Amino acid sequence: MSRIIDRCEALAQISDSSAGISRLYLSPAYREGLRLVEQWMQEAGMSTWVDAAGNQWGRLTARAHDAPVLILGSHLDTIPNAGKFDGILGVVSAIEAAARLHAAGKVLPFHLDVVGFGDEESVRFPSSMLGARAVCGQWQPEWLALADADGVTVREALLSCGLDPSKIGDASRVNDRLLGYWEVHMEQGPVLEQESLPVGVVSAIAGACRSRIRFTGEAGHAGTVPMNLRHDALAAAAELALSVERSAIAEGVVGTVGQFSVRPGAVNVIPATAECSLDLRSIDDGVLARVLTEIQATSMASGARRGVAVDWDVYHRAEARHCAPRFLALFEHAVATRGLPVRVLPSGAGHDAMLMANITDMAMLFVRCTGGISHHPDEFVSAHDAEIAVDILMIALEKQAQSVLSAHSSSGLESGAPAQANLGAS
Numbered sequence: 001m002s003r004i005i006d007r008c009e010a011l012a013q014i015s016d017s018s019a020g021i022s023r024l025y026l027s028p029a030y031r032e033g034l035r036l037v038e039q040w041m042q043e044a045g046m047s048t049w050v051d052a053a054g055n056q057w058g059r060l061t062a063r064a065h066d067a068p069v070l071i072l073g074s075h076l077d078t079i080p081n082a083g084k085f086d087g088i089l090g091v092v093s094a095i096e097a098a099a100r101l102h103a104a105g106k107v108l109p110f111h112l113d114v115v116g117f118g119d120e121e122s123v124r125f126p127s128s129m130l131g132a133r134a135v136c137g138q139w140q141p142e143w144l145a146l147a148d149a150d151g152v153t154v155r156e157a158l159l160s161c162g163l164d165p166s167k168i169g170d171a172s173r174v175n176d177r178l179l180g181y182w183e184v185h186m187e188q189g190p191v192l193e194q195e196s197l198p199v200g201v202v203s204a205i206a207g208a209c210r211s212r213i214r215f216t217g218e219a220g221h222a223g224t225v226p227m228n229l230r231h232d233a234l235a236a237a238a239e240l241a242l243s244v245e246r247s248a249i250a251e252g253v254v255g256t257v258g259q260f261s262v263r264p265g266a267v268n269v270i271p272a273t274a275e276c277s278l279d280l281r282s283i284d285d286g287v288l289a290r291v292l293t294e295i296q297a298t299s300m301a302s303g304a305r306r307g308v309a310v311d312w313d314v315y316h317r318a319e320a321r322h323c324a325p326r327f328l329a330l331f332e333h334a335v336a337t338r339g340l341p342v343r344v345l346p347s348g349a350g351h352d353a354m355l356m357a358n359i360t361d362m363a364m365l366f367v368r369c370t371g372g373i374s375h376h377p378d379e380f381v382s383a384h385d386a387e388i389a390v391d392i393l394m395i396a397l398e399k400q401a402q403s404v405l406s407a408h409s410s411s412g413l414e415s416g417a418p419a420q421a422n423l424g425a426s
């Protein structure tokens with residue numbers, strides 16, 4: 001059996017609910033999960049701490065106190081009724097890489113920090129990735145007053161975990177000498193499985209744009225108003241849904257109309273209003289903007305033709321985040337060195353790495369999952385694939401160590417530094 005999978009299973013036993021896995025940010029089970037992860041980090045030779053935002057950290061220390069820092073990690077919080085691998089896999093496989101280094105007595109020329117973030121799922125509070133935002137120095141004081149469904153505020157939740165809300169600023173790593181942030185994550189999609197590949201290198205995390213669109217027509221009797229005199233709000237909205245599909249396919253983006261409501265909603269009444277949502281994503285911000293403009297224009301034209309008013313509210317925009325080219329090349333090299341075909345693919349879902357890209361170079365490695373299933377108890381990643389992900393991390397770490405050492409020696413800072421890195425067995 002694989003220790004990685006065993007540990008994912010062990011964390012899955014810690015839940016706020018007796019039905020399914022639930023470790024919401026700063027809940028009692030979340031806090032208990034951190035203690036178990038902390039123990040694994042210590043077994044891997046790491047010094048550990050929990051920062052003021054409730055992120056779990058472990059450090060495999062370099063020889064030089066002032067060495068730069070490479071951060072590996074993902075998130076430890078879950079949605080309600082979650083699977084065992086989303087987020088967890090990335091933290092546990094990073095600890096596994098640290099454990100392998102520790103067992104071999106190897107010391108890297110940089111501090112290796114492993115982080116388990118909180119609030120990546122952003123389901124407990126009306127918030128977005130609070131843990132990673134604190135690390136990126138983006139924490140806003142007013143977030144302490146955000147309350148969950150039971151009226152518990154972020155401040156109270158932090159205190160209940162033994163954390164000091166007045167120290168949140170200390171969680172920021174903005175002023176550290178960061179080399180980068182690497183995240184292993186289950187794919188949460190069907191591509192790798194379809195292509196029979198255990199892992200894939202992420203090119204970028206897609207930007208997203210969310211809108212609400214309201215169509216206002218005129219209600220009327222389904223039997224008496226002739227077709228050419230109608231202002232059918234649903235017919236206009238349906239045209240929009242189909243134009244989203246058409247444009248997304250033509251432009252290579254993904255677009256989803258996931259919510260749809262019609263009023264008054266009676267079998268014999270022409271729809272007076274219709275409201276729908278639109279979620280558009282692409283790793284190319286320019287293409288995303290163009291597709292949105294195109295869909296908006298199409299919907300306005302169909303509304304005008306039908307005598308239906310169309311109102312757009314574009315309420316959320318997030319830019320795409322690209323993985324650093326040097327890390328992309330490094331991961332491609334590591335995958336090839338492991339003897340596997342190199343597959344580069346975008347991430348349609350958001351991740352902590354998206355925020356970490358604000359303060360350092362970022363890279364991600366996707367691991368195949370079964371059936372593309374995620375955010376569901378049936379999530380599955382095999383031991384075989386998880387071990388491969390750690391192998392690739394090890395190759396990438398070795399290569400990264402070489403490049404840090406050669407940069408160091410060519411800068412003449414340390415005479416006699418080894419030209420060929422051997423990770424300095426101690």
Ligand SMILES: [Zn+2]
Pocket residue numbers: 075086087120185
């Ligand atoms: Zn995740």
